[in-house]
Amino acid sequence: xTLISAGTADWFDVEGTVPSPKRARRLKDGTLGLIVxxxxxxxxxxxxxxxxxxxxxxIDESIDIPFLPxxxxxxxxxxxxxxxxxxxxFSAVYLDLGVAFLGVLIxxxxxxxxxxxxxxxxxxxxxxxxxxxxxxxxxxxxxxxAIALIALLGPGLxxxxxxxxxxxxxxxxxxxxxxxxxxxxxxxIEAAQTxxxxxxxxxxxxxxxxxxxxxxxxxxxxxxxxILLIAGLSFLGLGAQPPTAEWGAMISDGRATLQMAxxxxxxxxxxxxxAGVSLSxxxxxxxxxERDVKS
Amino acid sequence: MTAxxxxxxxxxxxEPTHGDGPRPQSAGEKILRRTGRAIIxxxxxxxxxxxxxxxxxxxxxxxxxxxxxxxxxVAALRKTLGLDVDPFTQFWQYFTGLFHGDLGQSLxxxxxxxxxxxxxxxxxxxxxxxTVTLTLVISIPLAMVIAxxxxxxxxxxxxxxxxxxxxxxxxxxxxxxxxxxxxVWGIAPIFGYDPxxxxxxxxxxxxxxxxxxxxxxxxxxVLYSSILDTLDEEFVETGVIRGVRSxxxxxxxxxxxxxxxxxxxxxxxMGVMVGSTVIxxxxxxxxxxxxxxxxxxxxxxxPVVQGIILVFxxxxxxxxxLGDIIASILDPRVKLS
Amino acid sequence: xxxxxxxxxxxNVLVEIRDLVIGIQRTRSDRLIIVxxxxxxxxxxxxxGLVGExxxxxxxxxxxxxxxxxxxxxxxxxxxxxxDGMDLATIDERKWRTVRGNRIGYVPQSALTGPNPVMTVxxxxxxxxxxxxxxxDKNVRGRVMELLDLVHIRRPEIxxxxxxxxxxxxxxxxxxxxxxxAQDPDIVVADEPTTGLDVTVQAExxxxxxxxxxxxxxxxVLVSHDLALIDEVCDRLVVMHAGTCVEVGSVSDVAREPxxxxxxxxxxxxxxxxxxGAPLVTIKGNPPAVGEWPAGCRFAERCDFVQQDCTxxxxxxxxxxxxxxxxxxxxxxxxxGSGE
Numbered sequence: 001x002t003l004i005s006a007g008t009a010d011w012f013d014v015e016g017t018v019p020s021p022k023r024a025r026r027l028k029d030g031t032l033g034l035i036v037x038x039x040x041x042x043x044x045x046x047x048x049x050x051x052x053x054x055x056x057x058x059i060d061e062s063i064d065i066p067f068l069p070x071x072x073x074x075x076x077x078x079x080x081x082x083x084x085x086x087x088x089x090f091s092a093v094y095l096d097l098g099v100a101f102l103g104v105l106i107x108x109x110x111x112x113x114x115x116x117x118x119x120x121x122x123x124x125x126x127x128x129x130x131x132x133x134x135x136x137x138x139x140x141x142x143x144x145x146a147i148a149l150i151a152l153l154g155p156g157l158x159x160x161x162x163x164x165x166x167x168x169x170x171x172x173x174x175x176x177x178x179x180x181x182x183x184x185x186x187x188x189i190e191a192a193q194t195x196x197x198x199x200x201x202x203x204x205x206x207x208x209x210x211x212x213x214x215x216x217x218x219x220x221x222x223x224x225x226x227i228l229l230i231a232g233l234s235f236l237g238l239g240a241q242p243p244t245a246e247w248g249a250m251i252s253d254g255r256a257t258l259q260m261a262x263x264x265x266x267x268x269x270x271x272x273x274x275a276g277v278s279l280s281x282x283x284x285x286x287x288x289x290e291r292d293v294k295s
Numbered sequence: 296m297t298a299x300x301x302x303x304x305x306x307x308x309x310e311p312t313h314g315d316g317p318r319p320q321s322a323g324e325k326i327l328r329r330t331g332r333a334i335i336x337x338x339x340x341x342x343x344x345x346x347x348x349x350x351x352x353x354x355x356x357x358x359x360x361x362x363x364x365x366x367x368x369v370a371a372l373r374k375t376l377g378l379d380v381d382p383f384t385q386f387w388q389y390f391t392g393l394f395h396g397d398l399g400q401s402l403x404x405x406x407x408x409x410x411x412x413x414x415x416x417x418x419x420x421x422x423x424x425x426t427v428t429l430t431l432v433i434s435i436p437l438a439m440v441i442a443x444x445x446x447x448x449x450x451x452x453x454x455x456x457x458x459x460x461x462x463x464x465x466x467x468x469x470x471x472x473x474x475x476x477x478x479v480w481g482i483a484p485i486f487g488y489d490p491x492x493x494x495x496x497x498x499x500x501x502x503x504x505x506x507x508x509x510x511x512x513x514x515x516x517v518l519y520s521s522i523l524d525t526l527d528e529e530f531v532e533t534g535v536i537r538g539v540r541s542x543x544x545x546x547x548x549x550x551x552x553x554x555x556x557x558x559x560x561x562x563x564x565m566g567v568m569v570g571s572t573v574i575x576x577x578x579x580x581x582x583x584x585x586x587x588x589x590x591x592x593x594x595x596x597x598p599v600v601q602g603i604i605l606v607f608x609x610x611x612x613x614x615x616x617l618g619d620i621i622a623s624i625l626d627p628r629v630k631l632s
Numbered sequence: 633x634x635x636x637x638x639x640x641x642x643x644n645v646l647v648e649i650r651d652l653v654i655g656i657q658r659t660r661s662d663r664l665i666i667v668x669x670x671x672x673x674x675x676x677x678x679x680x681g682l683v684g685e686x687x688x689x690x691x692x693x694x695x696x697x698x699x700x701x702x703x704x705x706x707x708x709x710x711x712x713x714x715x716d717g718m719d720l721a722t723i724d725e726r727k728w729r730t731v732r733g734n735r736i737g738y739v740p741q742s743a744l745t746g747p748n749p750v751m752t753v754x755x756x757x758x759x760x761x762x763x764x765x766x767x768x769d770k771n772v773r774g775r776v777m778e779l780l781d782l783v784h785i786r787r788p789e790i791x792x793x794x795x796x797x798x799x800x801x802x803x804x805x806x807x808x809x810x811x812x813x814a815q816d817p818d819i820v821v822a823d824e825p826t827t828g829l830d831v832t833v834q835a836e837x838x839x840x841x842x843x844x845x846x847x848x849x850x851x852x853v854l855v856s857h858d859l860a861l862i863d864e865v866c867d868r869l870v871v872m873h874a875g876t877c878v879e880v881g882s883v884s885d886v887a888r889e890p891x892x893x894x895x896x897x898x899x900x901x902x903x904x905x906x907x908x909g910a911p912l913v914t915i916k917g918n919p920p921a922v923g924e925w926p927a928g929c930r931f932a933e934r935c936d937f938v939q940q941d942c943t944x945x946x947x948x949x950x951x952x953x954x955x956x957x958x959x960x961x962x963x964x965x966x967x968x969g970s971g972e
Contacts, residue, residue, distance in 0.1 A: 033455075132338075132339045136338075136339025136343045137339075139336055139339075139615075140343070141569045141607065143570035144573060144604060147573065147589065151592040151597065152347070228465070231464055231466075232464065232465075232574055236589055237593065238593075248464075251467060251470070259474070269470075272464050273462065276464070284458045530745055530748040533808075536732050537760045538732070538760075547748060625750070627797065628749050628797060
């Protein structure tokens with residue numbers, strides 16, 4: 001097919017001449033992805049509230065029958081300590097997502113402030129020094145830095161949030177600074193200045209929103225990364241500590257006995273994937289739609 | 296419109312960009328500048344690694360020893376860690392120590408950090424190398440096939456699958472694949488390691504594959520959309536008209552011009568990948584510096600932590616530099632500033 | 633409906649385009665016609681200008697001459713393009729590979745994105761010389777140098793190893809021209825080759841095209857929206873509007889006695905003859921959008937000489953009103969003598 005006809009006019013027709021009917025167009029413009037992603041997320045969030053509320057078992061309660069396979073009473077079975085996996089998995093929803101949210105929000109806030117501050121400041125020294133520090137921090141893989149900081153702070157979800165706040169902000173700062181520099185050059189900023197608007201007003205009404213819109217897009221994909229990061233850290237024993245119900249920790253707990261009991265690992269794993277994939281679909285859907293609007 | 300700076304018929308290459316701007320730098324100059332920038336970043340990496348230990352809200356020494364340690368032990372540890380002098384002297388000691396190859400010693404085993412690195416770093420490097428190779432070998436053809444094959448709906452499937460792939464937790468995938476390939480099918484070793492090449496490949500292929508599950512979606516996506524953009528360019532049509540065919544065409548007219556945007560991504564991907572080696576080494580019980588790091592952290596073995604952090608940082612800087620240079624060689628349009 | 637071939641010099645005619653219809657197949661039943669009956673000849677060793685506003689279809693006609701319509705998702709739905717015993721409208725891709733670049737060359741529009749940015753200039757021309765066959769490298773390099781010399785590039789040995797972005801726009805286009813003529817084609821198609829180049833450079837490129845015509849006996853099809861340029865450079869011209877050819881003839885004939893209101897309007901709106909201080913003359917209205925062509929003459933709405941019968945019936949055909957001078961205006965005769 002294409003191998004044979006490389007370099008001929010036959011393959012120019014890359015997307016196909018016959019355009020898609022209206023149904024397919026909706027697929028293409030990302031709306032379907034957006035809807036699917038949102039539904040997945042909402043479902044997860046709902047279950048995250050309802051299950052702990054309505055479940056007859058609490059997350060720490062043990063029925064003293066470990067490794068019960070999924071059955072009529074325990075839909076997800078019990079784990080190594082006889083606890084109900086079902087309620088534990090869904091209790092973790094707001095924990096994992098909430099911590100991840102914090103782990104993105106705080107760096108976002110700090111980073112955007114610093115980034116815009118740098119772009120606006122006229123001090124070359126400041127820009128040079130802080131800029132280099134930002135580059136230096138960004139050079140490290142986030143996971144590695146977080147692990148190192150936990151060496152000092154001690155394990156625990158609290159440390160994870162602190163570690164993330166201390167390190168992830170640099171990525172946002174770099175993004176915000178680049179974006180702010182571009183926005184600064186835009187015509188409407190100059191226009192606002194000539195019109196005599198006060199500096200703070202220009203800052204908050206024009207600069208910040210424009211910079212934030214792009215960093216928000218990044219924040220969404222970052223959220224996925226941070227969820228995985230938190231789960232990963234907990235998996236390594238550096239994040240959520242027992243007996244906390246957290247997906248990564250649950251997977252780590254069930255790891256040794258994976259061969260005989262798959263459910264303590266698979267169900268938290270599925271939940272983790274579900275969360276990540278739903279956000280991924282949402283992010284994908286949003287970018288496709290934006291691209292359509294732009295083109 | 297630029298004012299014409301020549302009136303002669305023939306155009307001379309000595310002023311190639313007639314008033315279009317400053318003389319373009321030679322490839323060598325660009326590389327030098329980029330390397331210079333990398334060195335500066337590496338310096339800040341050192342600073343960050345240095346500051347890490349001293350960033351603790353409390354006192355790292357008491358944190359390591361616990362509250363009831365005898366004052367002499369505390370003082371001794373403080374001296375070992377070099378925390379007994381003021382910060383600037385500390386940094387100076389640290390900095391000069393680096394150049395002597397002295398990164399301190401493990402608080403637990405007493406083994407010099409550099410010694411530990413010598414044993415464990417190669418493993419991590421091999422893992423990274425295998426991962427990068429495997430990722431590229433899969434991503435590039437994948438992106439090209441998806442972009443060029445005119446199967447309706449294929450790009451959509453591709454986008455969906457990659458959206459799922461990049462959101463998967465690597466440790467979960469690792470566990471499951473290790474279980475399946477190792478326990479059930481027995482085609483992958485569950486633990487152990489043989490450092491000689493190519494024997495180490497049998498221990499590395501599965502972890503590298505796990506990494507690919509996340510990295511291939513990221514890379515191939517960007518490459519895919521980049522190829523689509525390239526196909527719209529006029530020179531592709533010109534190439535067809537000139538009669539350029541098959542492999543030459545694919546390489547010079549489709550792939551190479553599409554690689555530029557992947558450059559920025561490469562640096563980012565390196566970072567993510569290097570980070571994920573930590574988890575993979577834990578799961579696959581590979582004796583690399585990632586696993587050492589986790590152990591050191593749980594034991595609060597600060598010199599080791601600091602040393603490994605430093606190595607990781609410099610490694611990523613170096614890999615990004617390498618990636619950028621290769622990309623600029625492949626596509627002269629790439630800006631290395 | 634068809635323009636009759638020139639009886640006296642049919643040996644001189646390289647390409648005969650008759651009733652060419654080009655369009656896009658949108659869905660199985662829906663076609664969008666972009667060029668509706670193009671009719672003109674391309675003669676040996678002439679520079680033929682193809683003039684029109686954007687949307688007139690001139691790009692499509694130009695692409696049909698090199699067989700890359702698929703790139704714009706377009707196909708030929710009717711008519712013929714007869715070249716050396718072949719009908720280019722119906723030949724398959726295999727045959728096209730022997731024609732494209734070989735017998736009919738192409739100079740891309742943009743000096744910026746026309747050349748391949750990741751290959752050196754020398755290599756690209758070498759590709760055109762080699763055409764995927766193996767020839768001894770020495771021969772190829774020699775020929776490339778020869779070509780670079782032909783397009784007046786000084787120090788070709790240095791330029792050979794440079795990348796397009798290192799060269800000025802004018803030099804890049806010269807290189808493109810060198811590649812286009814590498815195989816000694818009969819025809820070179822140049823689609824607005826001076827886009828983005830400044831006026832002096834433009835003049836030099838045009839001069840180069842004229843040299844190609846005279847020294848190598850090649851025909852050049854020059855597509856442009858700039859009538860002034862066409863007048864200066866071309867021997868004959870074809871004026872297109874809304875998918876049809878509305879006037880065909882020699883540049884001198886058309887200048888002396890334009891036989892279509894569109895040509896007259898174009899002439900009047902030329903920038904180079906505008907009076908400083910006076911408002912710029914433009915052609916009122918816009919050409920009808922593709923797919924929304926009205927009945928009758930498509931220029932009628934904007935025409936200063938419109939009559940009752942202009943808006944009914946089919947699109948007026950191109951007829952030979954004077955010797956060697958065709959017009960699609962129903963009242964061309966009446967126009968004669970009232971031009972600029």
